Amino acid sequence: MKLGEKLNFIIKKKGMTVNQVAIEANVPPSSLYSIIQRNSTKVEIGSFIRICNVLDCKPEDFSDEILAASNRDSTPILSHDEKQLINYYRNFNEEGRNQLMQQAIILSKVDEYKKCFDIEQDIG
Numbered sequence: 001m002k003l004g005e006k007l008n009f010i011i012k013k014k015g016m017t018v019n020q021v022a023i024e025a026n027v028p029p030s031s032l033y034s035i036i037q038r039n040s041t042k043v044e045i046g047s048f049i050r051i052c053n054v055l056d057c058k059p060e061d062f063s064d065e066i067l068a069a070s071n072r073d074s075t076p077i078l079s080h081d082e083k084q085l086i087n088y089y090r091n092f093n094e095e096g097r098n099q100l101m102q103q104a105i106i107l108s109k110v111d112e113y114k115k116c117f118d119i120e121q122d123i124g
Contacts, residue, residue, distance in 0.1 A: 001034065001065065002039035002041035002065055003039055003040070003065040004035050004036040004037060004038060004040065005039060005061055006065055007035060007036055007055075007062075007064060008031075008036045010055050010057060011055065014055055014056070016054075016055075018032050018033055018036065020071070021051060021054050021055065024052040024054040025047065025051045025053070025054045026050060027047045027050060027051060029032050031043070031047065032051065055083075058106075088100070089094070
């Protein structure tokens, strides 16, 4: 689904109109209609955040659509598993995040789990 299609879907799901969302987000209705009708990803970030706030969603909920639009072959940059790891990380408290990082460090030192490059060198 493209950005405009997804926005339109969420607007309808919330039982709102494009005009209502635009007014509440303090965005010109013509700009919101343009995003929806053209599936445009050219939107001012502040406006996009206000639209997301009105729709009670997060800008990162649209990451696949934005990345696909900016990527020539429309292949997402992050795999499903990578996104899942990020979600786990974000849902942990500080202690859980530290534990996850410690486990990742331990696994990164096991040769059989490494790709053909040095993980430590690539990260830092």
